[in-house]
Amino acid sequence: MKSTNDDLENLIRRAKDGDEQAMTRLVTIHKALVFTIVLRMTNDYYASQDLTQETFIKVFLNIKKVKNAQHFRPWMCTIARNVARDYFRKSKRRRTISLEEVKNVQGHSNLEMTRRRMIIQDALAKLAERDRMLLTLAYYEGFNLSEVAEVMKMTESNIKISIHRARRRLRKHLEGYEHELLSAG
């Protein structure tokens, strides 16, 4: 973990000096995280590609503000969240992801998996923005609770309760779809 942090610190330092290779590396490492956040928030595959780029542009234009590598990921996630919020505010609509888009996202055409993804993605879209963000970060591999707390501006002790509540709300929206959820498992 320490060497990973050192690597990140080194990349951030080089990116601050305008090193393009370091910037590209930072994008490669974090693009899936940013894309996952904006896709979960907007439910729009094509817009999410654009918003991912927009997020990284804002990250690099402001990277000099990053004082500590540990805060880089939460800071970047906050930018992604704000970019997605802006998009959401401007578009003023709740979108349902299409079958074609889901296939694009997951890269295969297993029909049951695709349907399950659509059902859950649709239920997520019905949640409040805060719940969606919370669940996206909480279940993202390698994202720890202190980082989630930093992005959500909550204390670590409140995070688990909030995740539990968000999960219950999500489950409520999924009532009646249990068979589909279990059949693809």
Place this chain on the structure above:
Amino acid sequence: MNSCPQAEKIIYYCLGALADKAKEDFEIHLKSCELCQHELGVEMAIENELSQEFEPGFVENRIRARLELRQAQDMRSFWLYAFRMAVYGLTAAIIGFVLIPFLLKFPLESVLDLSKYTDGAAELLGKLAPGNAFFVILGFCFIAVFIASMYSLAQIRRL
């Protein structure tokens, strides 16, 4: 949600938030409760989906190109903004110090006779612009333009 009173614990169980004893008790209950087994299956399916990571494809080059374009635009707008603010300052100075006094046929020299107020400043001004209000006006114009330019630069840096 199922009707089993233990069902409340399922999400905590999935989150790993149950204490050791509670977890053990719940696992014993789980073996004999079909409703909770079913619910756990649903929760695991949800959790599995939530932990999915999506890939945006190869975006690195597009980000670099857009970043370069944005930086070039920012630089251009920086100079345009600075120029605009300088023009505003100059216009304000011309209106304030030249146009209005000219239209009102205002005796500018008498107003700008600072010796009434501060002897030291008047002395200094007298050395710099001996008896000629034109230089004083020019000085004020220059200061206004300078302040406007500095202000616009500070605004741009802050953005």
